[in-house]
Amino acid sequence: MTNRIEAAFEVQRREGTGSIIPFVVGGHPSLAATAAILPALAAGGARIIEIGVPFSDPIADGPVISEAMRRALDAGATPARLFESIGAIRSSIDAALVFMVSISIVERMGRTSFIDAAKQAGIDGLVIPDLDLDEAPAVAALCRERGLTLTMLVAPATGGDRARRIVDASSGFIYLLARQGVTGAGIANSDGKAHETGAPDLARRVQELRAASELPIACGFGIASAAQVTQVLQHADAAIVGSALVRALDACNSPEKAAAAATAFMRDLSGGLRSVAARQ
DSSP states (O other): OOOHHHHHHHHHHHHTOOEEEEEEETTSSOHHHHHHHHHHHHHTTOSEEEEEOOOSSOSSOOHHHHHHHHHHHHTTOOHHHHHHHHHHHGGGOOSEEEEEOOHHHHHHHOHHHHHHHHHHHTOOEEEOTTOOTTTHHHHHHHHHHTTOEEEOEEOTTOOHHHHHHHHHHOOSOEEEESSSSOTTTTSBOTTSOBOOOOHHHHHHHHHHHHHHOOSOEEEESSOOSHHHHHHHHTTSSEEEEOHHHHHHHTTOOSHHHHHHHHHHHHHHHHHHHHHHHHHO
16 A cells, blocks of 8 residues: 555646645544644645654754643543554545654654554554664664554755665655754744745755655745745645644644644645745
8 A cells, every 4th residue: 555645746847846845743633633734734635744743852843742742641631542543534534644853752662563563553653762873773663564654754954875865764855854943943033034045055955865765855034925835845745734733733722723734834834835836
């Protein structure tokens, strides 16, 4: 069976388009809301959705996502409950689903047990930002045996042998950070307008990664507007949007309101896709 992540990028390649990968925190603002948000994002055009597994010590996450994870944990979100919630609605979602998860959570549950549970719930891939490179081949093999992809992060300062090892261990897509720092930092300037995402450096990094791998490249960190989506998709295959969407969901006090906010967010961000398509 073809992995949904790989299939989504293959369709995108044939169509000659870019895509938006929205990121949400599992269990934020509630597990019931997550179960409503995921189908809404898929219906809004998301072919791949990234779900953060709540963690008490978030990695590289800024205040918006860190607070969302705290709220999710306080509300009782656990990996087991997240697996159950997603599994119950998986058949209603066409999009591929990716877990962003700390290796600490994976190890606590046991690598094989976690990956098996993710597969059973309908998860198509894992992004493990803090996975030790020496351990990556073993985890990648477990994922591959179960039909899941494994993606690791490439930072702006990552180069040489380390970048090649990350690329070699990854499957599905490569996750390129648009800049150094934490998620959500500098989403807007003091005047409220979206900042630039460092296009010249982004173009160079994408070119370097394309020379090292045929995998699609998804770029995240600090992307919050249709204009920034357009800018990123001039070079990368997908734009990952996290903190801005999580913040839009903060005030939603019902699953219905959360789904409506997710739909509106995808509609607004899709303007960046139309701009890209218009130039092709």
